[in-house]
Amino acid sequence: MREYKVVVLGSGGVGKSALTVQFVTGSFIEKYDPTIEDFYRKEIEVDSSPSVLEILDTAGTEQFASMRDLYIKNGQGFILVYSLVNQQSFQDIKPMRDQIIRVKRYERVPMILVKWDPRDADSSH
Numbered sequence: 001m002r003e004y005k006v007v008v009l010g011s012g013g014v015g016k017s018a019l020t021v022q023f024v025t026g027s028f029i030e031k032y033d034p035t036i037e038d039f040y041r042k043e044i045e046v047d048s049s050p051s052v053l054e055i056l057d058t059a060g061t062e063q064f065a066s067m068r069d070l071y072i073k074n075g076q077g078f079i080l081v082y083s084l085v086n087q088q089s090f091q092d093i094k095p096m097r098d099q100i101i102r103v104k105r106y107e108r109v110p111m112i113l114v115k116w117d118p119r120d121a122d123s124s125h
Contacts, residue, residue: 001050001051001052002046002049002051002052003051003052003053003054004046004051004052004053004054004076004077005054005056005074005075005076005077006053006054006055006056006075006076006077006078006079007055007056007058007071007072007074007075007077007078007079008020008055008056008057008058008078008079008081009058009068009071009078009079009080009081009096009100010080010081010082010089010092010093010096010114011082011083011086011088011089011092012059013083013086013089014081014082014083014086014089014116015081015083015116015118016057016058016079016081017029017038017057018030018116019079019081019114019116020038020040020055020057021040023042023055024040024042024055037056037057037058037059037067038056038057039054039055039056039057040054040055040057041053041054041055042055056071056074056075058071068096068099069099069103072099072100072103072104073103073104076110077109077110077111077112078100078109078110078111078112079111079112079114080093080096080097080111080112080113080114081114081116082113082114082115082116083116083117083118084115084116084117084118084119085117085118085119093113097111
């Protein structure tokens with residue numbers, strides 16, 4: 001079975017864990033509990049073949065930024081998350097993207113930019 005390693009990056013408090021948990025389990029977590037590092041596995045289908053998606057939900061705080069190089073080195077794809085209500089979180093994305101390109105030594109790294117609007121979040125999703 002093919003495995004894909006995805007790393008979720010973004011500033012602290014932008015909704016990385018909420019989005020990841022909602023994708024993996026289908027349930028939405030409302031409370032904010034700062035993440036250090038959480039790892040999830042989900043079976044998916046890619047090109048009609050069963051596959052496993054390994055998702056690393058990373059810390060958004062600067063104190064764990066030094067670990068980012070290792071996360072990036074091991075990742076195959078990246079989800080960059082920012083909050084619509086936090087302008088700084090959007091500005092923080094460019095240095096993360098630049099770091100991914102620097103560590104991977106390749107311009108064409110698979111990345112998705114996700115805009116999170118906490119005003120739209122509720123438990124009915």
